[in-house]
Amino acid sequence: MAGKNELTFVKGNEAIAMGALDAGCLCFFGYPITPQNDIPEYMSKAIYEVGGEFVQAESEVAAANMLLGAGACGVRAMTSSSSPGMSLKQEAISYMAGSDIPAVIVNVSRGGPGLGDIGPSQGDYFQSTRGGGHGDYRLLVLAPSSAQEAYDMTHKAFDLAFAYRSPVLILGDAIVGQMKEPIRRRQGTTAASNEGAQWRLEGTAAGLKPGKKPREHRILKSLFLSDGELAGQNQKLQAKYEAWKDLVEFETFEVKDAELVVVAFGSIGRIAKNAVRALRKKGKKVGLFRPKTLYPFPEKALAKLAKEGKRFLTIEHNLGQMVEDVRLSVRKHADSELFCVYPGNMPSPDDFEAPILRALGRK
Amino acid sequence: MAKAKSAAKAAPAPKAGAPKAAVKKTAAKKTAASKVAPAPKKTVAKAAENEELVFTRPAALADRATHYCPGCHHGIAHRMVAELLDEMDLAGRTVAASAIGCSVFLYNYIKVDTVESPHGRAPAVATGIKRARGDKFVFTYQGDGDLASIGMAEIMHAANRGERITVVFVNNTVYGMTGGQMAPTTLIGQKTTTCPGGRCKDREGAPIRMAEIIAQLGGTAFCARGSLDSVKNIRQAKKYMRQAFEAQTKGLGFGFVELLSGCPTNWRLSPVAANKRITDEMIPYFPLGVYKELEGDATCGSLIAPGTAAGGAGEGK
Amino acid sequence: MSRIVVTEERCKGCLLCTTVCPVSIIRQSERINQQGYKVAEVGADDMGKCTGCTSCATICPDMAIEVWRTKKSKKAA
Numbered sequence: 135m136a137g138k139n140e141l142t143f144v145k146g147n148e149a150i151a152m153g154a155l156d157a158g159c160l161c162f163f164g165y166p167i168t169p170q171n172d173i174p175e176y177m178s179k180a181i182y183e184v185g186g187e188f189v190q191a192e193s194e195v196a197a198a199n200m201l202l203g204a205g206a207c208g209v210r211a212m213t214s215s216s217s218p219g220m221s222l223k224q225e226a227i228s229y230m231a232g233s234d235i236p237a238v239i240v241n242v243s244r245g246g247p248g249l250g251d252i253g254p255s256q257g258d259y260f261q262s263t264r265g266g267g268h269g270d271y272r273l274l275v276l277a278p279s280s281a282q283e284a285y286d287m288t289h290k291a292f293d294l295a296f297a298y299r300s301p302v303l304i305l306g307d308a309i310v311g312q313m314k315e316p317i318r319r320r321q322g323t324t325a326a327s328n329e330g331a332q333w334r335l336e337g338t339a340a341g342l343k344p345g346k347k348p349r350e351h352r353i354l355k356s357l358f359l360s361d362g363e364l365a366g367q368n369q370k371l372q373a374k375y376e377a378w379k380d381l382v383e384f385e386t387f388e389v390k391d392a393e394l395v396v397v398a399f400g401s402i403g404r405i406a407k408n409a410v411r412a413l414r415k416k417g418k419k420v421g422l423f424r425p426k427t428l429y430p431f432p433e434k435a436l437a438k439l440a441k442e443g444k445r446f447l448t449i450e451h452n453l454g455q456m457v458e459d460v461r462l463s464v465r466k467h468a469d470s471e472l473f474c475v476y477p478g479n480m481p482s483p484d485d486f487e488a489p490i491l492r493a494l495g496r497k
Numbered sequence: 498m499a500k501a502k503s504a505a506k507a508a509p510a511p512k513a514g515a516p517k518a519a520v521k522k523t524a525a526k527k528t529a530a531s532k533v534a535p536a537p538k539k540t541v542a543k544a545a546e547n548e549e550l551v552f553t554r555p556a557a558l559a560d561r562a563t564h565y566c567p568g569c570h571h572g573i574a575h576r577m578v579a580e581l582l583d584e585m586d587l588a589g590r591t592v593a594a595s596a597i598g599c600s601v602f603l604y605n606y607i608k609v610d611t612v613e614s615p616h617g618r619a620p621a622v623a624t625g626i627k628r629a630r631g632d633k634f635v636f637t638y639q640g641d642g643d644l645a646s647i648g649m650a651e652i653m654h655a656a657n658r659g660e661r662i663t664v665v666f667v668n669n670t671v672y673g674m675t676g677g678q679m680a681p682t683t684l685i686g687q688k689t690t691t692c693p694g695g696r697c698k699d700r701e702g703a704p705i706r707m708a709e710i711i712a713q714l715g716g717t718a719f720c721a722r723g724s725l726d727s728v729k730n731i732r733q734a735k736k737y738m739r740q741a742f743e744a745q746t747k748g749l750g751f752g753f754v755e756l757l758s759g760c761p762t763n764w765r766l767s768p769v770a771a772n773k774r775i776t777d778e779m780i781p782y783f784p785l786g787v788y789k790e791l792e793g794d795a796t797c798g799s800l801i802a803p804g805t806a807a808g809g810a811g812e813g814k
Numbered sequence: 815m816s817r818i819v820v821t822e823e824r825c826k827g828c829l830l831c832t833t834v835c836p837v838s839i840i841r842q843s844e845r846i847n848q849q850g851y852k853v854a855e856v857g858a859d860d861m862g863k864c865t866g867c868t869s870c871a872t873i874c875p876d877m878a879i880e881v882w883r884t885k886k887s888k889k890a891a
Contacts, residue, residue, distance in 0.1 A: 161629050187628040191621065192654035199618035199651070203594065203625025206612040211629065225615050233613065335610035335626070337633055339589025348589050353604045355595075355613035548815075552871040552881035563876060567826035567851065572875030728834050728869040761828075768828035 141316040146306060147172035149281040149317050150240055151180065153288030154212045158325025159238070160186035161204040161211035163197040165219060168252040169308040170242035173214040194219035198226035198239070205230060205237040205301075206354050208330025210292050214240035216308075217258050218249060220266070227301050228267030231371070232356030236295035236330070238288065239273075240304040242311035245477030254308035255477035256400060259455035262305045263429040270368055272375050274302040275428040276383075279404040281315035283426075293324050294381070298374055299333070305428060307451070309401035309480070375430075383426040384435055388414055392421030394494045395439055396486075397460050398449040399425050402475065406449050409486035420490055428456070433463035440464035447471045447493040449486060471496075555579040557588040559606050564599075568768020570725040570758035571599060574667055575606050577735045578638065581742055582609065591634040592626050594619040596648075598640040599673045617648025620655035623662040634745065636663040641682040642672040645705050652711070659716020659750040663741050666707060666753065669760040670779065677763025681705040684782060689763070704782060708755045712788035718750030719743070720789040724757040726775035730785065737787065749791050757783055816866025816883045820854055824878035827851035831870035831879060837863045840870055854878075 144152065151173050154162070162181050164174030178188045191197035197213045204211035215223060220241045230237055241262065245255040265271045274294055278284040284306055291302040338348035358364035387407055389395055398406040403424035410422045423439065425432050440446070440463070448457040448470045460470040473489040475481045554560060558579035565571045582588040588609055595603040597616040604611035614622040619637035627635045644652050644666050655662065671689055672678040678691040682704045686695040696704075708722040719741050723734025737754045744752030757779050759771035766774060818840075825847060831854050832840045839860035842852050856864065866883030 161625065163625065189624060189628060189658075192650050195618065196621040196624075196651050196654065199615060199621035200625035200628070202614070202618075203612065203622035203627075204629035205625075206622075207592065207626055207629040207633075209629035211625070226618065229613070229615050235612075335592045335612055336630060337588075337590035337592060337610055338608070342589075351604070351608045352610045353613075354611075355604070357601060357613060547885040548882045549885055550880060551866060551883045552868045552879070554877050554880075558877065562824055562849070565875065567875075568828035568830060569875055572877065573873070576877055728872050731872050768830055769833055772830065772833070 139318065141318055143314060143316050144281060145172050145312060145314050146278070146281040146284045146310040147242060147312070148176050149285040149315075150214065150242075150288045150304065150306070150311075151176040152317070152319055153285040154238065154292070155180055155184060156320050156323060157210065157289040157292040158323035159210045159212050159292065160184065161200075161209055162186070162188050163191050163200040163204075163211070163213045164188070165191050165194045165197045165215065167194070167216045167219045169244060169311050170214050170216045170240065172311070173240065173242070194222035195225060198223035201237045201239070202226045202230050202233075202235055205235040206233075206335050208236075208334025208336070210238075210296070210325050210329075212238040212240065212288075214242065216241065217243045217246050217255070220258060220261065224261075224267030227273070228265070228269050228271065229356050230301045231265070231267075231271035231273070232269060232367070233354045234299040234333070235301070235354060236299050237301045238291045238295055238304065239301055240288070241306065243305060243307045251478050252308065253478050254401060254451060254480065256307060256402060256451035256455070257453075257477060258305065259428065259450070259452060262303055263431070263459070271371055272378075272429055274298070274300060274378055274381070274430075275305055276302070277305045277400045277403075277426060277428050278310055279400050279424065280310065281313065282317045284310055285317045285319065287426075289320060289324075296329055298378070300374060305400065307401055313401075378430045381427060382430045382432045382435070384432040385422070385424040385426060386435075387411075387422040387424075389421030389423060389439060389444070391419055392444060393419045394447055394490065395421045395423050395444050396447050396449055396490060397423045397425070397436070397456070397470065399428060399456060400451075402449055402451050402481070405481055405483055406486050408483035409490060412483060413487060413490060418491065418494060420494060425456075431459045431463065433459070436460060436463035437466065440467035444468065445471075445493070447473060447490060449473045449475070449489070451475045451477065451481070555583045557582040557608050559608055561605070563606060564602060566760075566762040568759060568761040568771055569599070569673075570669070570756070571667065573725050573731060574638075574665060574756055574758065575603070577731075577738055578636070578665060579607050580735070581739055582607070585739075585742060585746065587634045587742070587746070590632065591636070592630065594622040594626065594635070594637045596637060596639040596643045597674075598643050600638055600640060600667065601674070603638050617643050617646070618651050619643070620648065620651040620660070620662070620664060623664075624655055624658070624660050627660055627662050631661070634663075634742075635661075636665060636742075636745075638665045639667070640673065641666070641668040641670065641707075642675075642678075642680045645681040645707050652707075653714060656711050656714040656717045656751045656753065659718070661745045661748060661750065663745045663752040664754070665738065665741075666755045667758045668707070668755055668783070669758040669763075670704070671760050671763045673760050673763055677760070682707075684778060706783060708753070708783075708788045711751075711753045714751075716751045717789050718752060718791040719787075720753045721787040722755040722757065722783060722785050724775055724780055724785055726757065726759065726772045726780075733785070740787075740790070744791070755783070757785075815862060816864045816881070817861050818856060818864060818870060819880045819882070820856075821878045821880070822847050822853045823849070824876045825851060825853040826876055826878075827853060828875065829854065830873045830875070834869040834873050836867055836869065837865060839863050
């Protein structure tokens with residue numbers, strides 16, 4: 135391991151694994167699927183070095199349910215997958231959201247629908263930001279655009295998951311996951327020994343001196359059949375999601391005097407930034423807005439830019455998903471154009487210059 | 498087939514002395530359940546001279562009426578789980594994974610920390626619990642629709658990995674909670690709401706014998722099938738359950754016990770006739786006995802240091 | 815003398831207990847409990863025959879029967 139302030143040269147996927155380990159992750163449940171295999175491969179050795187446990191599950195379904203079990207014990211745990219596998223994990227994610235069980239889930243997404251391809255894609259934006267499984271719930275969704283961000287966001291995801299007792303999703307893609315970059319690791323875990331002490335499952339006599347009367351047994355569940363009980367639980371969830379609005383994060387670049395703001399997230403956000411930089415050099419008044427939290431979505435910040443009279447172009451690696459959130463955010467003052475990158479293609483900044491100029495030219 | 502040689506120490510009924518009776522009274526006052534349905538008055542409860550209470554509610558079993566139908570065997574299975582948790586002094590360090598089906602409300606009756614699992618996934622959830630907290634006693638309680646159909650992958654792989662967990666499998670040949678539909682265990686010719694003409698082997702396949710399958714898997718340390726249709730079988734079943742619990746507490750591997758059970762409501766039979774059906778029709782197809790019994794220590798030679806294999810990630814935090 | 819105590823509010827009238835009593839003293843009463851079930855009972859005259867074998871309690875799915883047994887002076891019960 136690199137010492138303090140030393141740089142480590144790793145793949146984004148490895149950075150995710152390192153972020154988890156440095157945050158105190160003690161259980162990892164994996165299943166092979168491209169392009170996220172570096173994560174379980176790294177974990178299958180490294181997690182034992184910190185006294186943790188690794189299981190290669192029989193399926194993504196099982197891996198996510200193992201995560202549910204570990205999370206119910208108040209232990210920092212993670213699973214990772216890629217798009218088709220994420221569909222299978224949704225069952226347990228819905229149960230975890232409904233039962234207030236913290237966990238971190240990583241989606242190094244790939245092209246879809248169906249088996250799709252193994253290349254980069256942002257086709258899982260809807261699935262990620264709308265809950266993903268059945269029922270009325272949301273996930274906190276963090277979208278890294280670099281290996282360092284993948285590390286930092288994964289690290290932070292554990293704190294958020296336990297602070298809010300909720301599953302937290304890291305939405306990366308094949309570009310972020312496979313790209314090799316230097317990262318700086320943090321020292322020391324943020325996991326607290328009394329984490330979840332008020333709700334975690336550990337046996338009714340845990341922590342009691344022998345002979346003391348056991349406490350009432352604890353139940354973590356999402357089944358609420360009595361009159362009004364489920365409504366109460368869903369209101370509690372809603373309040374939690376409201377509170378998340380303070381956690382919103384985004385990056386802006388050259389937006390101050392921009393006439394056109396490009397909105398893009400993840401690896402596409404990073405590529406678009408280079409396109410914006412190149413166009414600035416040519417004197418074009420364009421800027422970039424990159425949401426780092428996809429849920430909560432930075433709607434207020436976008437609305438403010440719209441009020442200032444800016445116009446918008448959303449660039450996504452899909453047929454147009456985040457653009458709906460952008461349009462909702464700016465709807466009082468503006469609209470957003472859309473440029474789609476199709477899965478199977480690895481875009482370069484040059485690919486974005488023409489569509490940005492077209493959007494800038496249209497009044 | 499039936500070996501059952503380690504004649505379990507405990508008598509079939511818990512030997513309840515004065516202390517247990519005392520625990521029971523305080524527990525009755527405390528539970529939330531007792532607020533809803535106050536513990537009913539007993540006509541004669543005072544002990545006379547030289548009389549002892551030889552059969553009473555185990556402390557781990559909540560003092561409340563169950564939602565189960567008359568003659569349903571879940572109540573017997575629940576009681577035996579609770580008795581063993583008491584007798585083996587496990588309740589205080591137990592984390593259970595409940596399943597989907599009639600027994601989804603397990604946590605209302607057995608007073609241990611419990612997480613609700615999605616349908617069929619309890620062995621995966623229990624795996625997560627045990628890996629996270631290896632110092633805990635972990636069990637699942639699943640029906641045949643849950644375990645032998647939708648949860649087939651999870652149960653087989655948990656058994657094959659030799660997870661140090663115990664699975665109590667209640668086989669009543671139907672999906673009880675949803676109204677008596679055909680299960681993988683439904684007998685040939687048995688009529689259900691989704692095979693109204695009777696299960697046909699050519700169309701729906703033959704009933705799955707889980708104990709036989711689980712016994713074949715590498716990580717299984719103990720596997721047996723008991724039945725809840727008679728006093729003798731119930732007592733034997735409890736001995737099996739104890740062995741399945743011990744497979745975990747001794748760190749031997751995966752413990753599995755199948756319990757043939759009655760569902761009078763969905764079988765459209767009286768409770769007495771339902772018990773007779775188990776005797777006459779189920780036991781001949783699902784033979785009772787021990788299917789696997791591992792002795793000694795079974796440690797896997799991997800990266801895991803001895804002790805942590807069943808030790809889990811969490812130390813005593 | 816051994817005896818059983820039936821918690822009538824817990825009895826669901828399934829009658830499984832009546833089938834396992836070695837001295838056949840458990841029967842269905844005419845009393846209907848709050849749940850609407852005709853509860854099991856042992857007639858006052860018959861209780862003296864109870865052997866304290868716990869069969870009825872063992873097969874009862876509803877924990878509605880407790881069993882008391884007379885301590886024997888010579889050998890363990």
